[in-house]
Amino acid sequence: MPADPIKRGAFITVEGGDGAGKTTLARALAACLVDAGHQVRLTFEPGGTELGNHLRSLVLNPDLDLSDWEETWLFLAARASHVSKVIRPALQDGEIVISDRYADSTLAYQGFGRGLDLDRLRRVNDEATQGLMPDLTLLLDVPAKVGLQRTRARTSSRDRIGDAALAFHEQVNAGFRELANLSAGRVIVIDAARDATLVRAAALKTLREWLDRQLGDSPGVAEPGSADQ
Numbered sequence: 598m599p600a601d602p603i604k605r606g607a608f609i610t611v612e613g614g615d616g617a618g619k620t621t622l623a624r625a626l627a628a629c630l631v632d633a634g635h636q637v638r639l640t641f642e643p644g645g646t647e648l649g650n651h652l653r654s655l656v657l658n659p660d661l662d663l664s665d666w667e668e669t670w671l672f673l674a675a676r677a678s679h680v681s682k683v684i685r686p687a688l689q690d691g692e693i694v695i696s697d698r699y700a701d702s703t704l705a706y707q708g709f710g711r712g713l714d715l716d717r718l719r720r721v722n723d724e725a726t727q728g729l730m731p732d733l734t735l736l737l738d739v740p741a742k743v744g745l746q747r748t749r750a751r752t753s754s755r756d757r758i759g760d761a762a763l764a765f766h767e768q769v770n771a772g773f774r775e776l777a778n779l780s781a782g783r784v785i786v787i788d789a790a791r792d793a794t795l796v797r798a799a800a801l802k803t804l805r806e807w808l809d810r811q812l813g814d815s816p817g818v819a820e821p822g823s824a825d826q
């Protein structure tokens with residue numbers, strides 16, 4: 598896949614198992630970056646486009662019986678739409694894109710969780726993303742049981758993937774950690790079992806250091822508290 602020669606922004610993803618705190622953190626990071634004067638596009642998967650939102654309701658529908666590859670293709674169709682309609686245009690406009698989940702989720706859930714072939718998943722991911730990988734990934738690591746307790750405390754609505762057995766979610770989490778080991782330069786693991794304030798502080802520290810290295814004279818990242826958290 599050709600690399601995008603006119604990419605100017607930065608692409609950051611937040612990954613982790615169900616209930617790890619991804620959405621909470623992605624919103625907080627976006628608010629801090631906006632406060633510091635950055636142009637930020639906060640987005641999420643599956644979703645972020647009209648097609649993606651339709652596909653999200655399909656893949657999460659507990660009454661729909663999907664094979665593992667049917668599930669995978671739905672996520673990938675959503676991702677292809679997300680990359681071409683949201684992420685790439687925002688990067689080309691020089692924005693900092695923060696995506697709540699992205700390609701690593703496919704490898705962790707459908708690869709390590711469902712047991713599909715990882716090399717094939719990498720190839721189809723590469724097709725769907727046109728080779729676009731994040732510049733930085735914050736991986737929120739929390740025991741599966743804790744994450745599921747958090748999501749179940751938040752909502753009683755059923756979710757085809759969230760409702761899977763604990764063992765499945767443990768495999769997904771182990772998969773994420775393995776992916777972090779394989780991509781140590783891109784993926785930073787954050788202990789997300791701690792209080793949300795501590796998770797946010799750790800993530801902001803990492804992000805600040807990373808942006809200082811990447812963007813040089815950029816506005817940096819505002820201290821939490823100056824933004825509406």
Ligand SMILES: Nc1ncnc2c1ncn2[C@@H]1O[C@H](COP(=O)(O)OP(=O)(O)OP(=O)(O)O)[C@@H](O)[C@H]1O
Pocket residue numbers: 613614615616617618619620621622747748750751789790791792793794796
């Ligand atoms: N560090 C934390 N400690 C305790 N609770 C948290 C923490 N972070 C987030 N929460 C709470 O846990 C619930 C799940 O958080 P959140 O929605 O951010 O997780 P998520 O990773 O986006 O979940 P999902 O995988 O379902 O999208 C929310 O009610 C949130 O307020």
Ligand SMILES: [Mg+2]
Pocket residue numbers: 619620621697
């Ligand atoms: Mg979420």
